[in-house]
Amino acid sequence: MRKKISLIGAGQIGGTLAHLISTEELADVVLFDVVEGMAKGKALDIAQSTSVDGFDVNLVGTSNYDDTKNSDVIIVTAGVPRKPGMSRDDLLGINLKIIKQVAEGIAKTSPNAFVICITNPLDVIVMALQKYSGLPTSKVVGMAGILDSSRFKYFLSQEFKTPTKNINTLVLGGHGDTMVPLPNHTTVNGKSLKQLVTENKITKEKLDAIINRTRKGGAEIIKFLEKGSAFYAPAAAGVEMAKSYIKNLKKTLPCAAYLNGEYGFKNLYAGVPAIIGSQGVEKVVEIKLEEKEKENFKVSINAVKELFEAAIKIDPDLSN
Numbered sequence: 676m677r678k679k680i681s682l683i684g685a686g687q688i689g690g691t692l693a694h695l696i697s698t699e700e701l702a703d704v705v706l707f708d709v710v711e712g713m714a715k716g717k718a719l720d721i722a723q724s725t726s727v728d729g730f731d732v733n734l735v736g737t738s739n740y741d742d743t744k745n746s747d748v749i750i751v752t753a754g755v756p757r758k759p760g761m762s763r764d765d766l767l768g769i770n771l772k773i774i775k776q777v778a779e780g781i782a783k784t785s786p787n788a789f790v791i792c793i794t795n796p797l798d799v800i801v802m803a804l805q806k807y808s809g810l811p812t813s814k815v816v817g818m819a820g821i822l823d824s825s826r827f828k829y830f831l832s833q834e835f836k837t838p839t840k841n842i843n844t845l846v847l848g849g850h851g852d853t854m855v856p857l858p859n860h861t862t863v864n865g866k867s868l869k870q871l872v873t874e875n876k877i878t879k880e881k882l883d884a885i886i887n888r889t890r891k892g893g894a895e896i897i898k899f900l901e902k903g904s905a906f907y908a909p910a911a912a913g914v915e916m917a918k919s920y921i922k923n924l925k926k927t928l929p930c931a932a933y934l935n936g937e938y939g940f941k942n943l944y945a946g947v948p949a950i951i952g953s954q955g956v957e958k959v960v961e962i963k964l965e966e967k968e969k970e971n972f973k974v975s976i977n978a979v980k981e982l983f984e985a986a987i988k989i990d991p992d993l994s995n
C-alpha cells in the first residue's frame with residue numbers, strides 16, 4: 676500500500692515538500708493548513724501537473740485533521756517564519772501556541788507517525804511538539820542539521836571549485852547562531868579540511884568566514900527575499916529524512932534528536948548525527964569531539980536550554 680505523508684502547514688516549505696514528495700512518488704500527500712484555500716489550491720495545482728510530469732500519487736488539501744488520519748509521516752511547518760531583523764527566538768511565543776494545536780491534532784489522528792518538525796525556533800519547538808503530543812521521542816525529530824551541513828558544503832564547494840557531492844561534513848548543536856560546523860569532520864575530495872589549511876589551500880580566516888556565513892545562512896536568504904525565509908533547501912532536507920524512514924535506509928543524518936545521555940546531555944533535543952530507519956531515530960551516533968568542539972557544543976546546548984526555560988515561562992505545562 677502506498678504510504679501517506681501529511682504536511683501540517685501548506686506555506687512555502689509545505690508546498691515545496693508536497694511537490695518534491697509527489698514527483699518522487701514517495702507517498703500520497705495531504706496538505707493541511709488553517710488557511711484552507713491555500714492547502715486546497717496547492718494540492719490541486721500539483722495534482723494538475725501529474726499528467727505533464729508523469730507521477731501517480733493522490734493529493735488532498737484540507738483544514739480537517741481527520742483527513743490526515745493514520746499518516747506514516749507528518750512534516751510540520753505550521754507557524755510564522757522570521758521577518759528581517761527578527762531572531763528565531765522572537766518567534767517562540769507565537770509558534771508555541773500553534774505547535775500545541777498541531778500536536779493535539781497529530782496525537783488524535785496519527786499517534787504512530789514519524790514526525791519531522793521544521794518550525795522555528797527548531798530545537799525548542801521540536802521538544803514542545805514531543806511533549807504536547809506524547810509521542811515517543813524516537814518518533815519526533817527536528818530538521819536542521821541537513822540544511823546547515825548542506826549550506827556549509829555549498830560554500831566550501833564554491834571555495835574549492837568542486838561539486839558539493841565531493842564534500843563530507845557535519846554541523847552539530849542547536850539550529851541558531853551557536854551551531855557548530857566541524858572542520859575536523861569535513862573532507863573535500865577526500866582530504867581533511869585541517870590538512871587543507873596546513874597546506875595553505877585555504878586560509879584560516881577564509882574558513883572562519885565560511886563558518887560564520889553558514890551560521891548566518893538563514894538570515895542571508897531572509898535579507899534577499901524580504902518576505903519569508905528559505906524554503907527550497909529546507910524542503911529538500913525534510914524529504915531526505917522522510918525517505919530514510921519510509922524506505923528504512925538507515926542513513927546517518929544530522930538532525931535535532933532527543934538526547935538521553937549521549938554527548939553527556941540528557942532530556943533535551945539538539946543537533947547530532949542520528950540513524951533514521953523504519954523505527955524512527957534508531958540511534959544517536961556519538962563522534963569523537965576535540966576539546967574546543969566540545970566547548971562549542973556545550974555553548975550551543977546551553978542556548979537551547981535557555982530558550983526552553985523561556986518556553987516554560989510562557990507555558991508551564993512544558994515543565995512536566
Ligand code: A3D
Nearest residue numbers: 684686687688708709752753754755756793794795797909
Ligand atoms: P509560511 O510560508 O508562512 O508557512 C507556514 C504556514 O503555517 C502558513 O501557511 C500558515 O497558514 C500555517 N499555519 C499557521 N498556523 C497554523 C496552524 N495552527 N495549523 C496549521 N497550519 C498553520 O512559512 P515557511 O513554510 O516558509 O516556514 C515554516 C516554518 O519553518 C517557519 O517557522 C520557519 O521559521 C521554519 N523554517 C525552519 C528552517 C530550519 O532549518 C529549521 C528553515 C526554514 C524555515
